Amino acid sequence: MDKHFLYQNAVQCVEAEIDFxxxxxxxxxxxxxxRLREDFCGTAQSACEWIRRHAENIAWGVDLDAEVLLWGENNNLVELTQQQYNRIELINRNVLDCGIVNMDVVLAMNFSYFIFMERDLMIQYFKSVKDSLTADGVFFLDAFGGYEAAKEVKEERACDGFTYIWEQASFNPINSQMQCYIHFKTDEGVKMNRAFSYYWRLWTLPEITEMLLIAGFATAEIYWEGTDNETGEGDGVFTQSKIGTADASWVCYIVAEK
Ligand SMILES: C[S@@+](CC[C@H](N)C(=O)[O-])C[C@H]1O[C@@H](n2cnc3c(N)ncnc32)[C@H](O)[C@@H]1O
Structure with a gap:
Protein backbone atom coordinates (compact mmCIF):
# COMPACT_ATOMS: atom_id res chain seq x y z
CA MET A 1 0.00 0.00 0.00
CA ASP A 2 1.55 3.25 -1.09
CA LYS A 3 -0.68 6.24 -0.46
CA HIS A 4 0.85 8.42 -3.18
CA PHE A 5 0.47 5.67 -5.78
CA LEU A 6 -3.18 5.16 -4.78
CA TYR A 7 -3.83 8.94 -4.77
CA GLN A 8 -2.41 9.37 -8.25
CA ASN A 9 -4.52 6.54 -9.60
CA ALA A 10 -7.75 7.55 -7.88
CA VAL A 11 -7.70 11.34 -7.92
CA GLN A 12 -5.63 12.75 -10.72
CA CYS A 13 -6.21 12.77 -14.46
CA VAL A 14 -3.28 14.91 -15.54
CA GLU A 15 -3.68 14.13 -19.24
CA ALA A 16 -7.13 15.80 -19.34
CA GLU A 17 -5.91 18.66 -17.13
CA ILE A 18 -2.92 19.42 -19.36
CA ASP A 19 -5.06 19.05 -22.51
CA PHE A 20 -7.29 21.79 -21.11
CA ARG A 35 7.04 27.56 -19.07
CA LEU A 36 4.75 26.05 -16.42
CA ARG A 37 4.83 26.12 -12.61
CA GLU A 38 2.74 23.55 -10.74
CA ASP A 39 1.95 24.98 -7.29
CA PHE A 40 1.08 22.52 -4.49
CA CYS A 41 2.62 19.97 -6.87
CA GLY A 42 2.73 16.98 -4.51
CA THR A 43 4.21 14.17 -6.61
CA ALA A 44 4.52 16.55 -9.61
CA GLN A 45 2.46 14.41 -11.94
CA SER A 46 1.12 17.40 -13.88
CA ALA A 47 4.60 18.92 -14.25
CA CYS A 48 5.86 15.58 -15.62
CA GLU A 49 2.97 15.42 -18.09
CA TRP A 50 3.84 18.97 -19.21
CA ILE A 51 7.44 17.95 -19.87
CA ARG A 52 6.36 14.95 -21.94
CA ARG A 53 4.15 17.08 -24.19
CA HIS A 54 6.83 19.07 -26.04
CA ALA A 55 10.63 19.15 -26.27
CA GLU A 56 10.66 22.87 -25.43
CA ASN A 57 8.36 22.64 -22.41
CA ILE A 58 9.91 23.48 -19.03
CA ALA A 59 8.31 22.86 -15.63
CA TRP A 60 8.79 23.70 -11.98
CA GLY A 61 6.90 21.97 -9.17
CA VAL A 62 6.55 23.71 -5.81
CA ASP A 63 5.53 22.01 -2.57
CA LEU A 64 6.16 22.54 1.15
CA ASP A 65 6.48 18.83 1.87
CA ALA A 66 9.94 17.39 1.14
CA GLU A 67 8.68 13.82 1.56
CA VAL A 68 6.08 14.06 -1.22
CA LEU A 69 8.60 15.75 -3.53
CA LEU A 70 11.06 12.92 -2.93
CA TRP A 71 8.34 10.40 -3.80
CA GLY A 72 7.67 12.29 -7.02
CA GLU A 73 11.39 12.33 -7.81
CA ASN A 74 11.77 8.59 -7.18
CA ASN A 75 8.58 7.49 -8.91
CA ASN A 76 7.58 10.05 -11.56
CA LEU A 77 10.69 11.96 -12.54
CA VAL A 78 12.68 8.72 -12.92
CA GLU A 79 10.27 7.71 -15.68
CA LEU A 80 11.36 10.70 -17.79
CA THR A 81 14.13 10.48 -20.39
CA GLN A 82 17.35 12.36 -19.57
CA GLN A 83 16.37 15.11 -22.04
CA GLN A 84 13.00 15.46 -20.29
CA TYR A 85 14.50 15.28 -16.81
CA ASN A 86 16.78 18.22 -17.62
CA ARG A 87 13.70 20.42 -18.12
CA ILE A 88 12.00 19.89 -14.74
CA GLU A 89 12.85 21.10 -11.26
CA LEU A 90 11.12 20.41 -7.94
CA ILE A 91 11.31 23.17 -5.35
CA ASN A 92 10.70 22.64 -1.62
CA ARG A 93 9.22 26.03 -0.81
CA ASN A 94 6.05 27.88 0.14
CA VAL A 95 3.94 28.86 -2.89
CA LEU A 96 3.40 32.25 -1.26
CA ASP A 97 6.98 33.19 -1.97
CA CYS A 98 8.71 30.64 -4.15
CA GLY A 99 10.65 32.98 -6.44
CA ILE A 100 9.95 31.01 -9.64
CA VAL A 101 9.00 33.71 -12.15
CA ASN A 102 8.47 34.45 -15.88
CA MET A 103 5.89 31.69 -16.14
CA ASP A 104 3.49 31.30 -19.06
CA VAL A 105 1.27 29.16 -16.85
CA VAL A 106 0.82 28.65 -13.11
CA LEU A 107 -1.39 25.76 -11.95
CA ALA A 108 -3.16 25.40 -8.59
CA MET A 109 -5.15 22.17 -8.91
CA ASN A 110 -7.13 19.78 -6.77
CA PHE A 111 -8.41 22.70 -4.71
CA SER A 112 -5.08 22.96 -2.87
CA TYR A 113 -5.33 26.74 -2.51
CA PHE A 114 -8.47 26.27 -0.33
CA ILE A 115 -5.87 25.85 2.43
CA PHE A 116 -5.65 29.66 2.57
CA MET A 117 -8.66 30.55 4.73
CA GLU A 118 -8.34 34.29 5.14
CA ARG A 119 -9.24 36.58 2.30
CA ASP A 120 -6.08 38.69 2.74
CA LEU A 121 -3.84 35.64 2.57
CA MET A 122 -5.61 34.33 -0.54
CA ILE A 123 -5.23 37.70 -2.24
CA GLN A 124 -1.55 37.72 -1.25
CA TYR A 125 -1.14 34.30 -2.90
CA PHE A 126 -3.00 35.40 -6.05
CA LYS A 127 -0.85 38.55 -6.24
CA SER A 128 2.34 36.52 -5.97
CA VAL A 129 1.10 34.26 -8.80
CA LYS A 130 0.27 37.30 -10.94
CA ASP A 131 3.76 38.70 -10.34
CA SER A 132 5.26 35.33 -11.34
CA LEU A 133 3.61 35.34 -14.76
CA THR A 134 4.99 36.71 -18.04
CA ALA A 135 3.10 39.69 -19.49
CA ASP A 136 0.58 37.40 -21.21
CA GLY A 137 0.70 34.58 -18.63
CA VAL A 138 -2.36 32.66 -17.42
CA PHE A 139 -3.26 31.20 -14.01
CA PHE A 140 -5.31 27.97 -14.01
CA LEU A 141 -7.17 26.79 -10.89
CA ASP A 142 -9.94 24.33 -10.20
CA ALA A 143 -12.77 24.52 -7.68
CA PHE A 144 -15.55 22.30 -6.39
CA GLY A 145 -18.96 23.02 -4.97
CA GLY A 146 -22.66 22.23 -5.13
CA TYR A 147 -25.11 21.58 -2.34
CA GLU A 148 -23.45 18.27 -1.46
CA ALA A 149 -20.06 19.94 -0.99
CA ALA A 150 -21.19 21.35 2.34
CA LYS A 151 -22.54 18.02 3.61
CA GLU A 152 -20.92 15.63 6.04
CA VAL A 153 -20.69 12.54 3.82
CA LYS A 154 -18.53 9.55 2.97
CA GLU A 155 -18.42 8.36 -0.64
CA GLU A 156 -16.77 5.26 -2.03
CA ARG A 157 -15.52 4.73 -5.56
CA ALA A 158 -14.14 1.47 -6.90
CA CYS A 159 -10.71 1.78 -8.54
CA ASP A 160 -8.35 -0.79 -10.04
CA GLY A 161 -7.55 -3.11 -7.10
CA PHE A 162 -8.71 -0.78 -4.35
CA THR A 163 -11.53 1.48 -3.14
CA TYR A 164 -11.11 5.24 -2.85
CA ILE A 165 -13.11 6.79 0.00
CA TRP A 166 -13.70 10.56 0.17
CA GLU A 167 -14.97 11.78 3.52
CA GLN A 168 -16.29 15.22 4.31
CA ALA A 169 -16.02 14.70 8.06
CA SER A 170 -17.15 18.11 9.26
CA PHE A 171 -18.41 21.37 7.83
CA ASN A 172 -18.87 24.58 9.82
CA PRO A 173 -21.40 26.85 8.07
CA ILE A 174 -20.29 29.83 10.15
CA ASN A 175 -16.81 30.03 8.65
CA SER A 176 -17.23 27.54 5.76
CA GLN A 177 -14.27 25.51 7.01
CA MET A 178 -14.31 21.78 6.51
CA GLN A 179 -12.33 18.70 7.44
CA CYS A 180 -11.92 16.15 4.65
CA TYR A 181 -10.09 12.85 4.49
CA ILE A 182 -9.09 10.36 1.85
CA HIS A 183 -9.10 6.71 2.95
CA PHE A 184 -8.18 3.66 0.89
CA LYS A 185 -9.16 0.00 1.13
CA THR A 186 -7.52 -2.68 -1.00
CA ASP A 187 -9.59 -5.45 -2.61
CA GLU A 188 -7.91 -7.80 -0.09
CA GLY A 189 -9.47 -5.76 2.72
CA VAL A 190 -6.38 -3.84 3.91
CA LYS A 191 -7.43 -0.38 5.11
CA MET A 192 -5.48 2.86 5.08
CA ASN A 193 -7.45 5.31 7.16
CA ARG A 194 -6.91 9.04 6.80
CA ALA A 195 -4.15 8.59 4.22
CA PHE A 196 -4.65 12.27 3.41
CA SER A 197 -6.23 14.98 5.55
CA TYR A 198 -7.36 18.40 4.29
CA TYR A 199 -8.57 21.20 6.48
CA TRP A 200 -9.68 24.00 4.22
CA ARG A 201 -12.29 26.62 3.47
CA LEU A 202 -15.01 25.91 0.94
CA TRP A 203 -14.77 29.09 -1.13
CA THR A 204 -17.52 30.02 -3.59
CA LEU A 205 -16.84 30.92 -7.22
CA PRO A 206 -17.81 34.61 -6.89
CA GLU A 207 -15.47 34.92 -3.89
CA ILE A 208 -12.60 33.36 -5.82
CA THR A 209 -13.09 35.40 -8.98
CA GLU A 210 -13.49 38.62 -6.96
CA MET A 211 -10.23 37.94 -5.12
CA LEU A 212 -8.44 37.22 -8.43
CA LEU A 213 -9.58 40.56 -9.82
CA ILE A 214 -8.62 42.37 -6.60
CA ALA A 215 -5.18 40.75 -6.86
CA GLY A 216 -4.83 42.44 -10.23
CA PHE A 217 -5.74 39.80 -12.79
CA ALA A 218 -7.38 41.29 -15.89
CA THR A 219 -9.89 38.43 -16.16
CA ALA A 220 -11.19 35.58 -13.99
CA GLU A 221 -13.47 33.32 -16.03
CA ILE A 222 -15.27 30.12 -15.13
CA TYR A 223 -15.02 27.12 -17.46
CA TRP A 224 -18.01 24.89 -16.73
CA GLU A 225 -18.34 21.22 -17.70
CA GLY A 226 -20.90 20.16 -20.31
CA THR A 227 -23.39 17.34 -19.74
CA ASP A 228 -23.45 14.02 -21.55
CA ASN A 229 -27.00 13.69 -22.87
CA GLU A 230 -27.09 9.91 -22.46
CA THR A 231 -25.68 9.55 -18.94
CA GLY A 232 -26.60 12.96 -17.52
CA GLU A 233 -23.04 13.09 -16.13
CA GLY A 234 -20.28 15.58 -16.95
CA ASP A 235 -18.82 15.10 -20.44
CA GLY A 236 -15.30 16.30 -19.63
CA VAL A 237 -15.59 19.34 -21.93
CA PHE A 238 -15.13 22.64 -20.08
CA THR A 239 -16.20 25.86 -21.81
CA GLN A 240 -16.22 29.47 -20.69
CA SER A 241 -19.64 30.08 -19.13
CA LYS A 242 -21.60 32.73 -17.29
CA ILE A 243 -24.35 30.35 -16.13
CA GLY A 244 -23.74 27.00 -14.43
CA THR A 245 -26.15 24.21 -13.50
CA ALA A 246 -27.34 23.75 -9.90
CA ASP A 247 -25.75 20.30 -9.64
CA ALA A 248 -25.43 18.45 -6.34
CA SER A 249 -21.68 18.51 -6.82
CA TRP A 250 -19.53 19.99 -9.53
CA VAL A 251 -15.92 20.67 -10.39
CA CYS A 252 -14.88 23.51 -12.71
CA TYR A 253 -11.81 25.36 -13.91
CA ILE A 254 -11.05 29.02 -13.29
CA VAL A 255 -8.84 30.79 -15.81
CA ALA A 256 -7.28 34.15 -14.87
CA GLU A 257 -5.31 36.20 -17.40
CA LYS A 258 -2.67 38.67 -16.23
C1 LIG B 1 -4.20 18.29 -2.38
S1 LIG B 1 -2.43 18.10 -2.47
C2 LIG B 1 -2.28 18.42 -4.19
C3 LIG B 1 -1.43 17.46 -4.95
C4 LIG B 1 -1.43 17.66 -6.46
N1 LIG B 1 -1.09 19.01 -6.87
C5 LIG B 1 -2.76 17.33 -7.08
O1 LIG B 1 -3.24 18.10 -7.91
O2 LIG B 1 -3.33 16.31 -6.79
C6 LIG B 1 -1.88 19.55 -1.66
C7 LIG B 1 -0.35 19.74 -1.59
O3 LIG B 1 -0.11 21.12 -1.22
C8 LIG B 1 1.06 21.18 -0.41
N2 LIG B 1 1.02 22.49 0.28
C9 LIG B 1 0.15 22.91 1.22
N3 LIG B 1 0.39 24.20 1.55
C10 LIG B 1 1.43 24.62 0.78
C11 LIG B 1 2.13 25.86 0.64
N4 LIG B 1 1.80 26.93 1.35
N5 LIG B 1 3.15 25.92 -0.26
C12 LIG B 1 3.48 24.83 -0.99
N6 LIG B 1 2.84 23.64 -0.91
C13 LIG B 1 1.84 23.54 -0.03
C14 LIG B 1 0.97 19.94 0.46
O4 LIG B 1 2.24 19.56 0.95
C15 LIG B 1 0.37 18.92 -0.53
O5 LIG B 1 1.39 18.16 -1.17
Missing amino acids: VEVTFQSLKSRPAR
Whole structure:
Protein backbone atom coordinates (compact mmCIF):
# COMPACT_ATOMS: atom_id res chain seq x y z
CA MET A 1 0.00 0.00 0.00
CA ASP A 2 1.55 3.25 -1.09
CA LYS A 3 -0.68 6.24 -0.46
CA HIS A 4 0.85 8.42 -3.18
CA PHE A 5 0.47 5.67 -5.78
CA LEU A 6 -3.18 5.16 -4.78
CA TYR A 7 -3.83 8.94 -4.77
CA GLN A 8 -2.41 9.37 -8.25
CA ASN A 9 -4.52 6.54 -9.60
CA ALA A 10 -7.75 7.55 -7.88
CA VAL A 11 -7.70 11.34 -7.92
CA GLN A 12 -5.63 12.75 -10.72
CA CYS A 13 -6.21 12.77 -14.46
CA VAL A 14 -3.28 14.91 -15.54
CA GLU A 15 -3.68 14.13 -19.24
CA ALA A 16 -7.13 15.80 -19.34
CA GLU A 17 -5.91 18.66 -17.13
CA ILE A 18 -2.92 19.42 -19.36
CA ASP A 19 -5.06 19.05 -22.51
CA PHE A 20 -7.29 21.79 -21.11
CA VAL A 21 -4.32 24.02 -20.23
CA GLU A 22 -2.66 23.63 -23.66
CA VAL A 23 -5.82 24.25 -25.67
CA THR A 24 -7.09 27.13 -23.53
CA PHE A 25 -3.74 28.96 -23.46
CA GLN A 26 -3.32 28.61 -27.23
CA SER A 27 -6.84 29.88 -27.88
CA LEU A 28 -6.45 32.87 -25.52
CA LYS A 29 -2.90 33.87 -26.48
CA SER A 30 -2.49 32.54 -30.06
CA ARG A 31 0.81 30.94 -29.06
CA PRO A 32 1.76 27.78 -27.18
CA ALA A 33 2.67 27.98 -23.49
CA ARG A 34 6.14 26.64 -22.68
CA ARG A 35 7.04 27.56 -19.07
CA LEU A 36 4.75 26.05 -16.42
CA ARG A 37 4.83 26.12 -12.61
CA GLU A 38 2.74 23.55 -10.74
CA ASP A 39 1.95 24.98 -7.29
CA PHE A 40 1.08 22.52 -4.49
CA CYS A 41 2.62 19.97 -6.87
CA GLY A 42 2.73 16.98 -4.51
CA THR A 43 4.21 14.17 -6.61
CA ALA A 44 4.52 16.55 -9.61
CA GLN A 45 2.46 14.41 -11.94
CA SER A 46 1.12 17.40 -13.88
CA ALA A 47 4.60 18.92 -14.25
CA CYS A 48 5.86 15.58 -15.62
CA GLU A 49 2.97 15.42 -18.09
CA TRP A 50 3.84 18.97 -19.21
CA ILE A 51 7.44 17.95 -19.87
CA ARG A 52 6.36 14.95 -21.94
CA ARG A 53 4.15 17.08 -24.19
CA HIS A 54 6.83 19.07 -26.04
CA ALA A 55 10.63 19.15 -26.27
CA GLU A 56 10.66 22.87 -25.43
CA ASN A 57 8.36 22.64 -22.41
CA ILE A 58 9.91 23.48 -19.03
CA ALA A 59 8.31 22.86 -15.63
CA TRP A 60 8.79 23.70 -11.98
CA GLY A 61 6.90 21.97 -9.17
CA VAL A 62 6.55 23.71 -5.81
CA ASP A 63 5.53 22.01 -2.57
CA LEU A 64 6.16 22.54 1.15
CA ASP A 65 6.48 18.83 1.87
CA ALA A 66 9.94 17.39 1.14
CA GLU A 67 8.68 13.82 1.56
CA VAL A 68 6.08 14.06 -1.22
CA LEU A 69 8.60 15.75 -3.53
CA LEU A 70 11.06 12.92 -2.93
CA TRP A 71 8.34 10.40 -3.80
CA GLY A 72 7.67 12.29 -7.02
CA GLU A 73 11.39 12.33 -7.81
CA ASN A 74 11.77 8.59 -7.18
CA ASN A 75 8.58 7.49 -8.91
CA ASN A 76 7.58 10.05 -11.56
CA LEU A 77 10.69 11.96 -12.54
CA VAL A 78 12.68 8.72 -12.92
CA GLU A 79 10.27 7.71 -15.68
CA LEU A 80 11.36 10.70 -17.79
CA THR A 81 14.13 10.48 -20.39
CA GLN A 82 17.35 12.36 -19.57
CA GLN A 83 16.37 15.11 -22.04
CA GLN A 84 13.00 15.46 -20.29
CA TYR A 85 14.50 15.28 -16.81
CA ASN A 86 16.78 18.22 -17.62
CA ARG A 87 13.70 20.42 -18.12
CA ILE A 88 12.00 19.89 -14.74
CA GLU A 89 12.85 21.10 -11.26
CA LEU A 90 11.12 20.41 -7.94
CA ILE A 91 11.31 23.17 -5.35
CA ASN A 92 10.70 22.64 -1.62
CA ARG A 93 9.22 26.03 -0.81
CA ASN A 94 6.05 27.88 0.14
CA VAL A 95 3.94 28.86 -2.89
CA LEU A 96 3.40 32.25 -1.26
CA ASP A 97 6.98 33.19 -1.97
CA CYS A 98 8.71 30.64 -4.15
CA GLY A 99 10.65 32.98 -6.44
CA ILE A 100 9.95 31.01 -9.64
CA VAL A 101 9.00 33.71 -12.15
CA ASN A 102 8.47 34.45 -15.88
CA MET A 103 5.89 31.69 -16.14
CA ASP A 104 3.49 31.30 -19.06
CA VAL A 105 1.27 29.16 -16.85
CA VAL A 106 0.82 28.65 -13.11
CA LEU A 107 -1.39 25.76 -11.95
CA ALA A 108 -3.16 25.40 -8.59
CA MET A 109 -5.15 22.17 -8.91
CA ASN A 110 -7.13 19.78 -6.77
CA PHE A 111 -8.41 22.70 -4.71
CA SER A 112 -5.08 22.96 -2.87
CA TYR A 113 -5.33 26.74 -2.51
CA PHE A 114 -8.47 26.27 -0.33
CA ILE A 115 -5.87 25.85 2.43
CA PHE A 116 -5.65 29.66 2.57
CA MET A 117 -8.66 30.55 4.73
CA GLU A 118 -8.34 34.29 5.14
CA ARG A 119 -9.24 36.58 2.30
CA ASP A 120 -6.08 38.69 2.74
CA LEU A 121 -3.84 35.64 2.57
CA MET A 122 -5.61 34.33 -0.54
CA ILE A 123 -5.23 37.70 -2.24
CA GLN A 124 -1.55 37.72 -1.25
CA TYR A 125 -1.14 34.30 -2.90
CA PHE A 126 -3.00 35.40 -6.05
CA LYS A 127 -0.85 38.55 -6.24
CA SER A 128 2.34 36.52 -5.97
CA VAL A 129 1.10 34.26 -8.80
CA LYS A 130 0.27 37.30 -10.94
CA ASP A 131 3.76 38.70 -10.34
CA SER A 132 5.26 35.33 -11.34
CA LEU A 133 3.61 35.34 -14.76
CA THR A 134 4.99 36.71 -18.04
CA ALA A 135 3.10 39.69 -19.49
CA ASP A 136 0.58 37.40 -21.21
CA GLY A 137 0.70 34.58 -18.63
CA VAL A 138 -2.36 32.66 -17.42
CA PHE A 139 -3.26 31.20 -14.01
CA PHE A 140 -5.31 27.97 -14.01
CA LEU A 141 -7.17 26.79 -10.89
CA ASP A 142 -9.94 24.33 -10.20
CA ALA A 143 -12.77 24.52 -7.68
CA PHE A 144 -15.55 22.30 -6.39
CA GLY A 145 -18.96 23.02 -4.97
CA GLY A 146 -22.66 22.23 -5.13
CA TYR A 147 -25.11 21.58 -2.34
CA GLU A 148 -23.45 18.27 -1.46
CA ALA A 149 -20.06 19.94 -0.99
CA ALA A 150 -21.19 21.35 2.34
CA LYS A 151 -22.54 18.02 3.61
CA GLU A 152 -20.92 15.63 6.04
CA VAL A 153 -20.69 12.54 3.82
CA LYS A 154 -18.53 9.55 2.97
CA GLU A 155 -18.42 8.36 -0.64
CA GLU A 156 -16.77 5.26 -2.03
CA ARG A 157 -15.52 4.73 -5.56
CA ALA A 158 -14.14 1.47 -6.90
CA CYS A 159 -10.71 1.78 -8.54
CA ASP A 160 -8.35 -0.79 -10.04
CA GLY A 161 -7.55 -3.11 -7.10
CA PHE A 162 -8.71 -0.78 -4.35
CA THR A 163 -11.53 1.48 -3.14
CA TYR A 164 -11.11 5.24 -2.85
CA ILE A 165 -13.11 6.79 0.00
CA TRP A 166 -13.70 10.56 0.17
CA GLU A 167 -14.97 11.78 3.52
CA GLN A 168 -16.29 15.22 4.31
CA ALA A 169 -16.02 14.70 8.06
CA SER A 170 -17.15 18.11 9.26
CA PHE A 171 -18.41 21.37 7.83
CA ASN A 172 -18.87 24.58 9.82
CA PRO A 173 -21.40 26.85 8.07
CA ILE A 174 -20.29 29.83 10.15
CA ASN A 175 -16.81 30.03 8.65
CA SER A 176 -17.23 27.54 5.76
CA GLN A 177 -14.27 25.51 7.01
CA MET A 178 -14.31 21.78 6.51
CA GLN A 179 -12.33 18.70 7.44
CA CYS A 180 -11.92 16.15 4.65
CA TYR A 181 -10.09 12.85 4.49
CA ILE A 182 -9.09 10.36 1.85
CA HIS A 183 -9.10 6.71 2.95
CA PHE A 184 -8.18 3.66 0.89
CA LYS A 185 -9.16 0.00 1.13
CA THR A 186 -7.52 -2.68 -1.00
CA ASP A 187 -9.59 -5.45 -2.61
CA GLU A 188 -7.91 -7.80 -0.09
CA GLY A 189 -9.47 -5.76 2.72
CA VAL A 190 -6.38 -3.84 3.91
CA LYS A 191 -7.43 -0.38 5.11
CA MET A 192 -5.48 2.86 5.08
CA ASN A 193 -7.45 5.31 7.16
CA ARG A 194 -6.91 9.04 6.80
CA ALA A 195 -4.15 8.59 4.22
CA PHE A 196 -4.65 12.27 3.41
CA SER A 197 -6.23 14.98 5.55
CA TYR A 198 -7.36 18.40 4.29
CA TYR A 199 -8.57 21.20 6.48
CA TRP A 200 -9.68 24.00 4.22
CA ARG A 201 -12.29 26.62 3.47
CA LEU A 202 -15.01 25.91 0.94
CA TRP A 203 -14.77 29.09 -1.13
CA THR A 204 -17.52 30.02 -3.59
CA LEU A 205 -16.84 30.92 -7.22
CA PRO A 206 -17.81 34.61 -6.89
CA GLU A 207 -15.47 34.92 -3.89
CA ILE A 208 -12.60 33.36 -5.82
CA THR A 209 -13.09 35.40 -8.98
CA GLU A 210 -13.49 38.62 -6.96
CA MET A 211 -10.23 37.94 -5.12
CA LEU A 212 -8.44 37.22 -8.43
CA LEU A 213 -9.58 40.56 -9.82
CA ILE A 214 -8.62 42.37 -6.60
CA ALA A 215 -5.18 40.75 -6.86
CA GLY A 216 -4.83 42.44 -10.23
CA PHE A 217 -5.74 39.80 -12.79
CA ALA A 218 -7.38 41.29 -15.89
CA THR A 219 -9.89 38.43 -16.16
CA ALA A 220 -11.19 35.58 -13.99
CA GLU A 221 -13.47 33.32 -16.03
CA ILE A 222 -15.27 30.12 -15.13
CA TYR A 223 -15.02 27.12 -17.46
CA TRP A 224 -18.01 24.89 -16.73
CA GLU A 225 -18.34 21.22 -17.70
CA GLY A 226 -20.90 20.16 -20.31
CA THR A 227 -23.39 17.34 -19.74
CA ASP A 228 -23.45 14.02 -21.55
CA ASN A 229 -27.00 13.69 -22.87
CA GLU A 230 -27.09 9.91 -22.46
CA THR A 231 -25.68 9.55 -18.94
CA GLY A 232 -26.60 12.96 -17.52
CA GLU A 233 -23.04 13.09 -16.13
CA GLY A 234 -20.28 15.58 -16.95
CA ASP A 235 -18.82 15.10 -20.44
CA GLY A 236 -15.30 16.30 -19.63
CA VAL A 237 -15.59 19.34 -21.93
CA PHE A 238 -15.13 22.64 -20.08
CA THR A 239 -16.20 25.86 -21.81
CA GLN A 240 -16.22 29.47 -20.69
CA SER A 241 -19.64 30.08 -19.13
CA LYS A 242 -21.60 32.73 -17.29
CA ILE A 243 -24.35 30.35 -16.13
CA GLY A 244 -23.74 27.00 -14.43
CA THR A 245 -26.15 24.21 -13.50
CA ALA A 246 -27.34 23.75 -9.90
CA ASP A 247 -25.75 20.30 -9.64
CA ALA A 248 -25.43 18.45 -6.34
CA SER A 249 -21.68 18.51 -6.82
CA TRP A 250 -19.53 19.99 -9.53
CA VAL A 251 -15.92 20.67 -10.39
CA CYS A 252 -14.88 23.51 -12.71
CA TYR A 253 -11.81 25.36 -13.91
CA ILE A 254 -11.05 29.02 -13.29
CA VAL A 255 -8.84 30.79 -15.81
CA ALA A 256 -7.28 34.15 -14.87
CA GLU A 257 -5.31 36.20 -17.40
CA LYS A 258 -2.67 38.67 -16.23
C1 LIG B 1 -4.20 18.29 -2.38
S1 LIG B 1 -2.43 18.10 -2.47
C2 LIG B 1 -2.28 18.42 -4.19
C3 LIG B 1 -1.43 17.46 -4.95
C4 LIG B 1 -1.43 17.66 -6.46
N1 LIG B 1 -1.09 19.01 -6.87
C5 LIG B 1 -2.76 17.33 -7.08
O1 LIG B 1 -3.24 18.10 -7.91
O2 LIG B 1 -3.33 16.31 -6.79
C6 LIG B 1 -1.88 19.55 -1.66
C7 LIG B 1 -0.35 19.74 -1.59
O3 LIG B 1 -0.11 21.12 -1.22
C8 LIG B 1 1.06 21.18 -0.41
N2 LIG B 1 1.02 22.49 0.28
C9 LIG B 1 0.15 22.91 1.22
N3 LIG B 1 0.39 24.20 1.55
C10 LIG B 1 1.43 24.62 0.78
C11 LIG B 1 2.13 25.86 0.64
N4 LIG B 1 1.80 26.93 1.35
N5 LIG B 1 3.15 25.92 -0.26
C12 LIG B 1 3.48 24.83 -0.99
N6 LIG B 1 2.84 23.64 -0.91
C13 LIG B 1 1.84 23.54 -0.03
C14 LIG B 1 0.97 19.94 0.46
O4 LIG B 1 2.24 19.56 0.95
C15 LIG B 1 0.37 18.92 -0.53
O5 LIG B 1 1.39 18.16 -1.17
